[in-house]
Amino acid sequence: VTSALGMIDGYSYGTDDCASSPLETDEIERLEAAVGLGPEDDRHLARAAEILEPYAAEMVDTWRGVIAEHPHLARYSARPDGSRHEEYSAASHPRFARWVIDACTRPRDRAWLDYQEEIGLRHTHHKKNRTDGVEAAEDHIPMRYLVAFASVVMLTTKDFLRRGASSEAELEAMHAAWCKAVLLHVTLWTRPYVAPELW
Ligand code: HEM
Numbered sequence: 001v002t003s004a005l006g007m008i009d010g011y012s013y014g015t016d017d018c019a020s021s022p023l024e025t026d027e028i029e030r031l032e033a034a035v036g037l038g039p040e041d042d043r044h045l046a047r048a049a050e051i052l053e054p055y056a057a058e059m060v061d062t063w064r065g066v067i068a069e070h071p072h073l074a075r076y077s078a079r080p081d082g083s084r085h086e087e088y089s090a091a092s093h094p095r096f097a098r099w100v101i102d103a104c105t106r107p108r109d110r111a112w113l114d115y116q117e118e119i120g121l122r123h124t125h126h127k128k129n130r131t132d133g134v135e136a137a138e139d140h141i142p143m144r145y146l147v148a149f150a151s152v153v154m155l156t157t158k159d160f161l162r163r164g165a166s167s168e169a170e171l172e173a174m175h176a177a178w179c180k181a182v183l184l185h186v187t188l189w190t191r192p193y194v195a196p197e198l199w
Pocket residue numbers: 010011067072073074076077092095096099119122123127128129130131132141145146147149150151153186
């Protein structure tokens with residue numbers, strides 16, 4: 001799979017290596033409606049992607065900086081002995097940066113739904129550490145931290161959007177659309193954590 005950055009190891013979007021979501025695609029529009037994401041938001045997300053593209057890697061560094069400040073979060077990307085795992089961080093970094101753009105631009109279809117299942121699984125004991133073949137301190141990221149961290153991912157993005165926004169109104173609209181999109185993604189990532197009849 002290629003991107004502006006070239007091949008991304010472990011990025012299985014749209015391939016046979018990607019997990020399958022058990023959800024029907026008509027659930028997508030119900031969730032879009034639930035987060036209030038509409039066609040206007042998609043226009044703002046398309047513009048946001050143009051602005052964010054050159055900063056996506058820096059955004060990931062920003063989020064990882066927040067995680068690194070908190071030992072109870074940093075341990076999920078550490079080695080078994082608790083030290084920093086540079087290879088693990090380096091390997092997943094381009095996929096994380098690619099997600100920033102994907103979240104704004106990918107059509108929400110079967111392939112998109114399936115990759116959200118894959119990202120969810122990669123935060124759980126089903127698939128964490130496997131994609132990059134690493135040994136890490138933890139093999140599962142608790143759902144509570146996954147959900148809570150959405151706050152950081154939503155709020156910190158506003159400063160990056162401001163770098164390219166043409167007006168305060170456009171900034172607010174892009175930021176609102178980004179927040180809706182993040183919540184939509186994270187909602188789907190919780191699916192493999194939760195008993196189907198509860199989710
Ligand atoms: C809303 C919050 C979060 C977002 C948007 C997010 C996003 C992502 C993305 C896009 C990837 C790469 C997926 C891929 O392989 O294509 C990833 C992987 C990863 N994330 Fe998160 N994440 C969040 C929360 C967290 C938290 C709270 C932690 C740890 C405290 C965490 C640790 C990791 C780790 C260790 C990986 C690599 C997983 C693997 O072994 O494949 N993430 N995340």
